[in-house]
Amino acid sequence: MGKGERERERLREERIAAEESDKQSGRNRLLIGYAVVSTLVIAIAVVVFLLVSGGGESSSAKGETDDGGAHINVNQEMGSTNGIQPDERAGVIPPAPKETNLKAAAQKANCELRLKLPDEGKTHLPVNSAEPNYKTSPPSSGNHVEPPYQQADGAYSDEPKQLDAVHSLEHGRLAIEYSPDLPEQAQLELKGLYDTMYGATLLFPYDEMIYDVAAVTWTNLLTCREYKGQATLDAIRAFGVETWGKYGGEPVEGFAFTGPTPAEPEEG
Numbered sequence: 235m236g237k238g239e240r241e242r243e244r245l246r247e248e249r250i251a252a253e254e255s256d257k258q259s260g261r262n263r264l265l266i267g268y269a270v271v272s273t274l275v276i277a278i279a280v281v282v283f284l285l286v287s288g289g290g291e292s293s294s295a296k297g298e299t300d301d302g303g304a305h306i307n308v309n310q311e312m313g314s315t316n317g318i319q320p321d322e323r324a325g326v327i328p329p330a331p332k333e334t335n336l337k338a339a340a341q342k343a344n345c346e347l348r349l350k351l352p353d354e355g356k357t358h359l360p361v362n363s364a365e366p367n368y369k370t371s372p373p374s375s376g377n378h379v380e381p382p383y384q385q386a387d388g389a390y391s392d393e394p395k396q397l398d399a400v401h402s403l404e405h406g407r408l409a410i411e412y413s414p415d416l417p418e419q420a421q422l423e424l425k426g427l428y429d430t431m432y433g434a435t436l437l438f439p440y441d442e443m444i445y446d447v448a449a450v451t452w453t454n455l456l457t458c459r460e461y462k463g464q465a466t467l468d469a470i471r472a473f474g475v476e477t478w479g480k481y482g483g484e485p486v487e488g489f490a491f492t493g494p495t496p497a498e499p500e501e502g
Contacts, residue, residue, distance in 0.1 A: 303425075305432040305493060306388035312489045313386035316398055321389040321437065325426030326419075328467050330501060336472040343465040345458035349477070351375065353453055356404060356483065365397050372411050372440055372448050373400050374455045387491055389428055390438040402436060403452045406479040406486030408496045410470060411440040412447040412461075420446070420461045427467050431474060431499035434491040449473045452482035471499060 304320030307313075333339040340347040354369055354376035361383050368376045373396050378384070384401035385394045399409055408431075412424055416439075424447065428437040440448075446461040449470045454477040458466050474496025479486040494500045 303429065304389045305429075306386060307491055308386035308388070311382065312491075313384040313402065314382060314398075315386055315388070315390075316383060316394055318385070318390045318394045318438070319392050321391040321425060323391075323422060323425055325424075325429045326422045328423065328427045328430060328471075329464055331468045331471055332464065333468045334472055334475070336469075336476045339465070339469040339472040340456060343458055343462050343469040344460060345456050345466065345469050347473070348374075348455045348457075349453075350481070351453045351455065358401075359397065363397065365395070368396065368400075370455055371442060371444065372396065372409070372450050372455070373403075374450050375403065375453050376400055378404065384489075385436060387432070387434055387436060387489075389425060389432070390436070393439050393441055394436075396440075399436060399438075402489075403450065404482040405434075405484045405489050406482045407434050407436060407451070408474050408478045409436040409438070409450050410447070411438060411443060411450065413443040413445065414439040414441060416446055416461060420463075423463070423467065424470075427470060430501075431471070431494050431496040433493040433495035434479070434486050434489070435474075435496060451477040451480070454481060471496070474499070 303322045303324060306315060306320050308315055331339075333342055337347065348370075351370065351374055354366070354373075356375075357377040358380035359366075359377055361379060363379070366377045368374075378401035379395070379397045381401070383398055384405070385398040387402070387407065393414075403409060410424060410428060412421065416424075425437065428435060445457045445459050447458050447466060447470070449456040451473075454473070456469060456473045458469065478496035
């Protein structure tokens with residue numbers, strides 16, 4: 235092989251080596267690109283998971299289930315939904331109260347206020363027992379279902395048994411009850427009020443209501459024949475501040491709860 239041929243062979247080998255090096259660099263860059271994309275996909279998936287899961291302690295770890303906007307608070311110790319459907323509607327944020335004195339607020343809303351009514355009894359009854367002849371409507375005290383079938387804290391779209399709800403009242407709960415015939419807008423305003431004080435509180439329709447809306451705690455009752463918007467919301471809020479967590483004989487903390495309460499509602 236002559237000198238010219240040897241030089242051409244050397245150049246050819248160098249060219250082949252350079253091409254192989256370029257191919258290897260391309261493969262390395264491709265692998266790095268795949269790795270970066272995979273890392274980004276995993277990071278995005280983690281962020282989405284944290285957002286969906288709340289990014290913190292799960293509801294079950296805290297001993298409760300938060301059923302969306304219904305704020306259902308239930309386990310074997312706190313009570314049962316008893317198969318009643320939750321009310322997950324988005325409520326209308328209530329305005330700041332204009333009247334905070336209970337008697338004045340009830341008068342402005344044209345609601346009847348009855349405090350410290352007779353205690354009608356606290357006997358526990360088996361599930362599916364006949365409803366006692368409660369002396370008030372809605373019932374404000376009386377014999378009721380045995381645990382753990384007391385109605386769990388939460389907003390419901392259907393009516394629970396009063397036998398179950400009365401047991402919740404004994405543990406200091408506030409129940410906001412309304413006529414199923416109440417206009418949708420008014421129902422959403424009540425739901426918005428409930429959302430500001432859902433801790434140890436119930437909200438549900440009551441088929442036998444002769445009022446538009448009522449608020450009840452153990453031996454205390456606020457009944458409003460006509461829903462008057464903010465005036466009614468102010469009366470219910472003042473009633474909750476005055477009577478929630480009291481009178482039932484059982485501590486409200488006996489059934490654990492979370493969130494703002496009628497005693498200290500969130501500002502609208």
